[in-house]
Amino acid sequence: xxxxxxxxxxxxxxxxxxxxxxxxxxxxxxxxxxxxxxxxxxxxxxxxxxxxxxxxxxxxxxxxxxxxxxxxxxxxxxxxxxxxxxxxxxxxxxxxxxxxxxxxxxxxxxxxxxxxxxxxxxxxxxxxxxxxxxxxxxxxxxxxxxxxxxxxx
Numbered sequence: 001x002x003x004x005x006x007x008x009x010x011x012x013x014x015x016x017x018x019x020x021x022x023x024x025x026x027x028x029x030x031x032x033x034x035x036x037x038x039x040x041x042x043x044x045x046x047x048x049x050x051x052x053x054x055x056x057x058x059x060x061x062x063x064x065x066x067x068x069x070x071x072x073x074x075x076x077x078x079x080x081x082x083x084x085x086x087x088x089x090x091x092x093x094x095x096x097x098x099x100x101x102x103x104x105x106x107x108x109x110x111x112x113x114x115x116x117x118x119x120x121x122x123x124x125x126x127x128x129x130x131x132x133x134x135x136x137x138x139x140x141x142x143x144x145x146x147x148x149x150x151x152x153x
Contacts, residue, residue, distance in 0.1 A: 036105030
Protein backbone atom coordinates (compact mmCIF):
# COMPACT_ATOMS: atom_id res chain seq x y z
CA UNK A 1 0.00 0.00 0.00
CA UNK A 2 2.34 2.70 -1.29
CA UNK A 3 1.24 6.31 -1.67
CA UNK A 4 4.12 7.74 -3.68
CA UNK A 5 2.80 10.26 -6.20
CA UNK A 6 4.99 13.34 -6.06
CA UNK A 7 3.73 16.78 -7.05
CA UNK A 8 4.29 17.73 -10.67
CA UNK A 9 6.04 20.77 -12.10
CA UNK A 10 3.05 22.07 -14.07
CA UNK A 11 -0.70 22.02 -13.83
CA UNK A 12 -3.91 23.91 -13.40
CA UNK A 13 -4.42 26.21 -10.46
CA UNK A 14 -4.88 24.25 -7.22
CA UNK A 15 -8.46 24.45 -5.96
CA UNK A 16 -8.46 27.13 -3.28
CA UNK A 17 -8.31 26.42 0.41
CA UNK A 18 -9.99 29.72 1.30
CA UNK A 19 -13.21 30.27 3.17
CA UNK A 20 -15.39 30.03 0.04
CA UNK A 21 -13.93 26.64 -0.87
CA UNK A 22 -14.40 25.34 2.69
CA UNK A 23 -17.97 26.68 2.73
CA UNK A 24 -18.74 24.97 -0.60
CA UNK A 25 -17.25 21.66 0.63
CA UNK A 26 -19.37 21.82 3.79
CA UNK A 27 -22.48 22.62 1.76
CA UNK A 28 -21.88 19.73 -0.64
CA UNK A 29 -21.05 17.27 2.16
CA UNK A 30 -24.29 18.25 3.92
CA UNK A 31 -26.24 17.77 0.68
CA UNK A 32 -24.68 14.34 0.04
CA UNK A 33 -25.45 13.26 3.63
CA UNK A 34 -29.02 14.53 3.43
CA UNK A 35 -29.69 12.73 0.16
CA UNK A 36 -27.71 9.62 1.14
CA UNK A 37 -25.39 10.03 -1.83
CA UNK A 38 -26.25 11.41 -5.19
CA UNK A 39 -24.33 13.51 -7.64
CA UNK A 40 -21.58 16.08 -7.12
CA UNK A 41 -20.35 17.96 -10.21
CA UNK A 42 -21.84 15.20 -12.35
CA UNK A 43 -20.21 12.30 -10.45
CA UNK A 44 -21.53 9.75 -8.03
CA UNK A 45 -20.60 11.37 -4.74
CA UNK A 46 -19.51 10.35 -1.29
CA UNK A 47 -18.25 12.13 1.79
CA UNK A 48 -14.63 11.21 2.52
CA UNK A 49 -13.47 11.62 6.13
CA UNK A 50 -9.71 11.45 6.68
CA UNK A 51 -7.38 12.24 9.56
CA UNK A 52 -5.06 15.18 8.92
CA UNK A 53 -1.47 14.12 8.22
CA UNK A 54 -0.08 16.97 10.32
CA UNK A 55 -2.96 18.08 12.52
CA UNK A 56 -4.45 14.71 13.45
CA UNK A 57 -7.90 16.31 13.12
CA UNK A 58 -10.70 14.86 11.03
CA UNK A 59 -11.12 16.41 7.59
CA UNK A 60 -14.21 16.05 5.40
CA UNK A 61 -14.33 16.33 1.62
CA UNK A 62 -17.02 15.53 -0.94
CA UNK A 63 -15.47 13.35 -3.64
CA UNK A 64 -16.67 11.77 -6.87
CA UNK A 65 -16.36 7.99 -7.03
CA UNK A 66 -16.40 5.17 -9.56
CA UNK A 67 -17.17 1.48 -9.09
CA UNK A 68 -14.01 -0.61 -9.47
CA UNK A 69 -13.87 -3.96 -11.24
CA UNK A 70 -13.61 -5.67 -7.82
CA UNK A 71 -16.77 -3.91 -6.57
CA UNK A 72 -14.90 -1.41 -4.37
CA UNK A 73 -15.14 2.34 -4.83
CA UNK A 74 -12.39 4.25 -6.62
CA UNK A 75 -11.55 7.93 -6.19
CA UNK A 76 -9.07 10.06 -8.14
CA UNK A 77 -6.77 12.58 -6.47
CA UNK A 78 -6.97 14.91 -9.45
CA UNK A 79 -7.19 18.37 -7.85
CA UNK A 80 -8.65 19.36 -11.25
CA UNK A 81 -5.28 18.78 -12.91
CA UNK A 82 -3.22 20.88 -10.50
CA UNK A 83 0.52 20.27 -10.17
CA UNK A 84 0.03 19.25 -6.54
CA UNK A 85 -1.97 16.46 -5.00
CA UNK A 86 -5.01 17.43 -2.94
CA UNK A 87 -4.47 17.62 0.83
CA UNK A 88 -6.71 14.60 1.40
CA UNK A 89 -4.25 12.46 -0.62
CA UNK A 90 -1.55 13.12 1.99
CA UNK A 91 -4.05 12.42 4.77
CA UNK A 92 -4.79 9.03 3.20
CA UNK A 93 -1.07 8.34 2.83
CA UNK A 94 -0.45 9.12 6.50
CA UNK A 95 -3.48 7.26 7.87
CA UNK A 96 -4.86 4.82 5.23
CA UNK A 97 -6.62 2.76 7.89
CA UNK A 98 -8.39 5.70 9.57
CA UNK A 99 -10.79 6.59 6.77
CA UNK A 100 -14.57 6.65 6.58
CA UNK A 101 -16.95 7.24 3.71
CA UNK A 102 -20.59 8.23 3.78
CA UNK A 103 -22.53 6.95 0.81
CA UNK A 104 -26.01 5.53 0.17
CA UNK A 105 -27.10 6.78 3.60
CA UNK A 106 -24.47 4.66 5.39
CA UNK A 107 -21.14 5.35 7.07
CA UNK A 108 -18.50 2.77 6.13
CA UNK A 109 -15.03 2.39 7.63
CA UNK A 110 -12.57 1.77 4.79
CA UNK A 111 -8.89 1.22 4.12
CA UNK A 112 -7.38 3.34 1.35
CA UNK A 113 -4.99 1.77 -1.15
CA UNK A 114 -3.33 3.47 -4.13
CA UNK A 115 -3.43 1.53 -7.38
CA UNK A 116 -0.26 1.03 -9.43
CA UNK A 117 0.84 -0.57 -12.69
CA UNK A 118 -1.57 -2.62 -14.77
CA UNK A 119 -4.28 -2.46 -12.13
CA UNK A 120 -4.14 1.35 -12.17
CA UNK A 121 -4.18 1.42 -15.97
CA UNK A 122 -7.33 -0.73 -16.17
CA UNK A 123 -9.05 1.47 -13.59
CA UNK A 124 -7.88 4.63 -15.41
CA UNK A 125 -9.38 3.46 -18.71
CA UNK A 126 -12.68 2.71 -16.97
CA UNK A 127 -12.69 6.14 -15.25
CA UNK A 128 -11.95 8.20 -18.37
CA UNK A 129 -14.56 6.22 -20.34
CA UNK A 130 -17.13 7.13 -17.67
CA UNK A 131 -15.88 10.70 -17.22
CA UNK A 132 -13.67 12.17 -19.96
CA UNK A 133 -13.11 15.20 -17.71
CA UNK A 134 -10.37 13.22 -15.92
CA UNK A 135 -8.44 12.74 -19.17
CA UNK A 136 -8.51 16.54 -19.52
CA UNK A 137 -7.19 16.91 -15.97
CA UNK A 138 -4.33 14.51 -16.75
CA UNK A 139 -3.30 16.58 -19.78
CA UNK A 140 -3.01 19.69 -17.59
CA UNK A 141 -0.38 18.22 -15.28
CA UNK A 142 2.79 16.17 -15.52
CA UNK A 143 2.05 14.11 -12.40
CA UNK A 144 0.20 10.82 -12.76
CA UNK A 145 -3.20 11.30 -11.15
CA UNK A 146 -3.43 8.87 -8.22
CA UNK A 147 -6.30 6.40 -8.15
CA UNK A 148 -7.31 5.22 -4.69
CA UNK A 149 -9.33 2.10 -3.93
CA UNK A 150 -11.53 2.28 -0.82
CA UNK A 151 -11.91 -1.19 0.72
CA UNK A 152 -14.51 -1.72 3.45
CA UNK A 153 -12.94 -2.82 6.75
